[in-house]
Amino acid sequence: MSLEVENLRVYYQTLHGDVKALDGASFSIADGEIMGLAGESGCGKSTLGYSLIRLTSRMKYVEGCVMLDGIEMPVWDGEKMNAFRYKRVSIIPQYAMSALNPTRKIGKMTADLLAAHDVSYKEILPELKRRLDLVELSHDVLNMYPIELSGGMKQRMVMVLSTLLNPSLLIADEITSALDVSTQKAVAEMLVEFRNQQIVKSIMFVTHDISILYQIADSILVMYAGKLAEKAPTEVIINCPRHPYTQLLISSLPEVGVKHAERQLKGIPGSPPLLLDPPTGCRFRDRCPAAHHRCLEEPPFVEVEDGHFVACWLEVDSHA
Amino acid sequence: MRRYFGRKLAIYTLTFVLAVTIDWLIPRFMPGDPVRVMLARAGLKAEASATMYTYYTQAFGLDLPIWQQYLNFWNALLHGDLGTSLWLFPTPVLKVITRAVPYDIFLLLPSILLSWWTGNKFGAYAARSKRLDNTILPVGYILTATPYMWLGILLAWALGIAAGLFPISGAYSYALRPAFTWTFIKSLLEHWFLPFASLFLVMFGGWAIGMRNMIIYELEAEYSHYLEALGAPRSLVRKYAFRNAILPQLTGLALQLGVIVAGALATEIVFSYPGIGYLILQAIQNQDYFLLQGCFLFIIIGVLLANFVIDIVYVLVDPRTRTGMQGEAA
Amino acid sequence: MTATLKAQAPPLTALKKNETLYFALRNNKLRIGLAVVLIFVVLAIIGPQLTDNAPLAYVGPPAQPPSADFWFGTTTFGQDVFAQFVHGLGATFLVGVVGGGLGTLLGVLIGFVAGYEGGIIDELLNMLTNIVLVIPTLAVLLILAAYLEVRSILLESLFIGIFAWPWAARAIRAQTFSLRAREFVDLARLSGMNSLKIIFREIAPNMMSYLFMTFILQFGGAILTAATLDFIGLGPTNAISLGLMMNNAVLWSALHLGMWWWFIPPGLAIMAIVGALYVMDVGLDEVFNPKLREM
Numbered sequence A: 001m002s003l004e005v006e007n008l009r010v011y012y013q014t015l016h017g018d019v020k021a022l023d024g025a026s027f028s029i030a031d032g033e034i035m036g037l038a039g040e041s042g043c044g045k046s047t048l049g050y051s052l053i054r055l056t057s058r059m060k061y062v063e064g065c066v067m068l069d070g071i072e073m074p075v076w077d078g079e080k081m082n083a084f085r086y087k088r089v090s091i092i093p094q095y096a097m098s099a100l101n102p103t104r105k106i107g108k109m110t111a112d113l114l115a116a117h118d119v120s121y122k123e124i125l126p127e128l129k130r131r132l133d134l135v136e137l138s139h140d141v142l143n144m145y146p147i148e149l150s151g152g153m154k155q156r157m158v159m160v161l162s163t164l165l166n167p168s169l170l171i172a173d174e175i176t177s178a179l180d181v182s183t184q185k186a187v188a189e190m191l192v193e194f195r196n197q198q199i200v201k202s203i204m205f206v207t208h209d210i211s212i213l214y215q216i217a218d219s220i221l222v223m224y225a226g227k228l229a230e231k232a233p234t235e236v237i238i239n240c241p242r243h244p245y246t247q248l249l250i251s252s253l254p255e256v257g258v259k260h261a262e263r264q265l266k267g268i269p270g271s272p273p274l275l276l277d278p279p280t281g282c283r284f285r286d287r288c289p290a291a292h293h294r295c296l297e298e299p300p301f302v303e304v305e306d307g308h309f310v311a312c313w314l315e316v317d318s319h320a
Numbered sequence B: 001m002r003r004y005f006g007r008k009l010a011i012y013t014l015t016f017v018l019a020v021t022i023d024w025l026i027p028r029f030m031p032g033d034p035v036r037v038m039l040a041r042a043g044l045k046a047e048a049s050a051t052m053y054t055y056y057t058q059a060f061g062l063d064l065p066i067w068q069q070y071l072n073f074w075n076a077l078l079h080g081d082l083g084t085s086l087w088l089f090p091t092p093v094l095k096v097i098t099r100a101v102p103y104d105i106f107l108l109l110p111s112i113l114l115s116w117w118t119g120n121k122f123g124a125y126a127a128r129s130k131r132l133d134n135t136i137l138p139v140g141y142i143l144t145a146t147p148y149m150w151l152g153i154l155l156a157w158a159l160g161i162a163a164g165l166f167p168i169s170g171a172y173s174y175a176l177r178p179a180f181t182w183t184f185i186k187s188l189l190e191h192w193f194l195p196f197a198s199l200f201l202v203m204f205g206g207w208a209i210g211m212r213n214m215i216i217y218e219l220e221a222e223y224s225h226y227l228e229a230l231g232a233p234r235s236l237v238r239k240y241a242f243r244n245a246i247l248p249q250l251t252g253l254a255l256q257l258g259v260i261v262a263g264a265l266a267t268e269i270v271f272s273y274p275g276i277g278y279l280i281l282q283a284i285q286n287q288d289y290f291l292l293q294g295c296f297l298f299i300i301i302g303v304l305l306a307n308f309v310i311d312i313v314y315v316l317v318d319p320r321t322r323t324g325m326q327g328e329a330a
Numbered sequence C: 001m002t003a004t005l006k007a008q009a010p011p012l013t014a015l016k017k018n019e020t021l022y023f024a025l026r027n028n029k030l031r032i033g034l035a036v037v038l039i040f041v042v043l044a045i046i047g048p049q050l051t052d053n054a055p056l057a058y059v060g061p062p063a064q065p066p067s068a069d070f071w072f073g074t075t076t077f078g079q080d081v082f083a084q085f086v087h088g089l090g091a092t093f094l095v096g097v098v099g100g101g102l103g104t105l106l107g108v109l110i111g112f113v114a115g116y117e118g119g120i121i122d123e124l125l126n127m128l129t130n131i132v133l134v135i136p137t138l139a140v141l142l143i144l145a146a147y148l149e150v151r152s153i154l155l156e157s158l159f160i161g162i163f164a165w166p167w168a169a170r171a172i173r174a175q176t177f178s179l180r181a182r183e184f185v186d187l188a189r190l191s192g193m194n195s196l197k198i199i200f201r202e203i204a205p206n207m208m209s210y211l212f213m214t215f216i217l218q219f220g221g222a223i224l225t226a227a228t229l230d231f232i233g234l235g236p237t238n239a240i241s242l243g244l245m246m247n248n249a250v251l252w253s254a255l256h257l258g259m260w261w262w263f264i265p266p267g268l269a270i271m272a273i274v275g276a277l278y279v280m281d282v283g284l285d286e287v288f289n290p291k292l293r294e295m
Helices: A045-051 A106-116 A121-134 A139-143 A151-162 A181-196 A210-216 A234-239 A244-251 A313-319 B002-029 B034-042 B046-059 B066-078 B093-126 B130-145 B148-162 B182-219 B222-229 B234-262 B265-271 B276-285 B289-317 B319-324 C012-017 C019-026 C028-050 C081-117 C119-134 C137-147 C153-180 C183-190 C195-206 C208-232 C242-251 C260-288
Strands: A003-014 A017-029 A034-038 A059-068 A089-092 A169-173 A202-207 A219-224 A227-233 A302-305 A308-310
Touching: A003 A045, A017 A045, A017 A059, A017 A227, A034 A045, A034 A181, A034 A210, A045 A059, A045 A169, A045 A202, A089 A151, A106 A121, A106 A139, A106 A151, A106 B234, A121 A139, A121 A151, A121 A181, A151 A181, A169 A181, A181 A202, A181 A210, A202 A210, A210 A234, A219 A234, A219 A244, A227 A234, A227 A244, A234 A244, A302 A313, B002 B066, B002 B289, B002 C119, B093 B130, B093 B182, B093 B234, B093 B276, B093 B289, B130 B182, B130 C260, B148 B182, B148 B265, B148 C208, B148 C242, B148 C260, B182 B234, B182 B265, B222 B234, B234 B289, B265 B276, B265 C208, B276 B289, B289 C119, C019 C028, C019 C260, C028 C081, C028 C260, C081 C119, C081 C153, C081 C195, C081 C208, C081 C242, C081 C260, C119 C153, C137 C153, C153 C195, C153 C208, C183 C195, C208 C242, C208 C260, C242 C260
Parallel strands: A034 A202, A034 A219, A089 A169, A169 A202
Antiparallel strands: A003 A017, A003 A059, A219 A227, A227 A308, A302 A308
């Protein structure tokens, strides 16, 4: 599978104007790649995740091209996207705990959903049971109501359900954000297992938690204020990031074993710009220690070395 | 589960006893003497009146101490004896009421069921598009805001008197006697239509509005969004939303059915339709306290039964209430 | 250098404060509903000034259709229907405000306490609610009617309020239940605030919109109930109301005599006012609940 996104812009319609939440994203995900999508709250990562499968009522598609496996996905058309949803692209939402219809037995709901996609529940049942074993859920859950399951069980059920038809691309939207650390580990490992067993081809893991990405992601895409900042293989991002924002982000992570007395945590002073009327040029320039006059013009997102993209004049200029 | 119902049953019984007691107190609180009122109608001579007075007071047990009257009342109640009507003396109250009940059922059962069914369907349609919503919503609200008796009056005047299409009083033509003939049935239906229509229209509005609000709420729920994200067609999402939205509507339906016995007071008055509602009015006008008491008793029982049935139905139908029974976490 | 690069901070805070008002003024349902209600309010206030006739006085030829002298015609006794109408409007609004207000007040108090305290207090209050619901209000009203020779509109309003609160109480209780489980309430409890304070300082402000909407529904409901009571003949004895007008009309064969000007206006007015109130309620729901707003 491969995902190619070109200049995707999705804005939010509000009373005060358009919030430019996702303002020109171009990147690609290769077959079998787990790409982490990281950034602080409000940077546009969830918007990016959702725009690839279902635009909510407030979202407005502005422009951009999304190609999945060489076919263009009509992300702006809710009806036409149904042909792609679930079978080619699927999502594990952030609200997995309340994603299941409370008045329908889980098995019944699955059967209804599958029937809508012309898949026979009976035929897929053995595979479904195998998947339940994979996530350590008893087969009995199919006969239960969502309210009879614990939060963790519901999350795992949603994971199974979302990947049942082996989508090419799985979008995991902040699925570990509300979990305790050990469950986070279990869920993250399950995702990797899904990819390894070819249940899903590639995964886009949206989160603000870089440490989890370090554990499971092949590459990381860092976003800031609606724009892409840097994309590179995980090792590179963690050990030798090039974008000033990424550098500050990595250095602000606490390290195990290091005490506060020895080394103080550096944060990034300031806060991201409001995207209703974003500043011209590089959106990070107000907080960037390396900002200079070039930064008044927006830097392009270019490949500075193999598989490593940065949007910063320091890198672009030195590379050029 | 058993604890839950056991507790509910206990509460209902307690409520029943309290409500019935209050009901029993009604004639006792009325100024004036019911027996005297009844006798005044008979227009007897003074001494005959005095003898009759003692006789009837004893007959009605009104000379006994209060607590004994209370116990006698419960005793009679549990034997199905609701006393004797003053206005239609010597007909027992129960007989008077049971004569009226079939008319209420005939009038209210179809109007409640039909309005529930169509109202819910229309309410669900309203959630499909903004345009439909903007037409159905005001209509629904206007209908539900219409006072029953006014719509009855309007229909009676417009279709009954002005257009002369339907009769406007009684359950059947006064010239006929109940019989299984076509003439009688035709007359029955003619007299039934206008009260039915006025009830149906107002109730329809209420259900449509209720359903519309519930469906909109359900369509915005997270499970709806999840289904949509997984490519479920609009019809499936709507079907699930409808099934969830209809649960509270079921509660409403059970409640309405439960109070069928209360009759449709205002409508029956307008059309002089001989249901319990009309009976109550006549009891008031004729100061027949025992009949009133009996009618209210009927209503109390009906309401409590309906509530109890709702509780059972809801537990069976909505899995969410089953955990709620295990007590609320503080 | 950084000074010039500093991003502008758009003045959104000013807009946010008035956001509710902004939406409120824009919402069509709210505007139309409010307009209709206000029209009738104005009519109720200045109406009596427009006519010299007292509502119950015999001032003209009986059973006259609307004319220049009598805008709404006359009754079978020669009373001015328009005079009755505008005075009746006032009575209707009074009942709505007092009856609806009392019903809301009682419902809110009981609903809050039941929802917040839970446990045995909740059970007891629930039972109280059920009893009040089950008591045939007609029965109590009959007793009152028999005892009191003269009944006023105020009495009727109080009576309606005392029996209308269970519906409000149920709704408020459900809302309180869900709010009470929220974190800010836990915080308040941890800090040692007593229950009543928590209810009024933490929960109530979050339910302001809900309370307002409850009042509007109670207002409409009170008007409808009063109309029915008046129609049965259990209404006020010393005043005229819209329900009483309809009662009289039916009693004196207005139907058969085709005196539509007597019974159509009162019912129409009630339908319009209560309908407008309900539509306002929907509008308010949209204003307060951003998810429902039409963009």
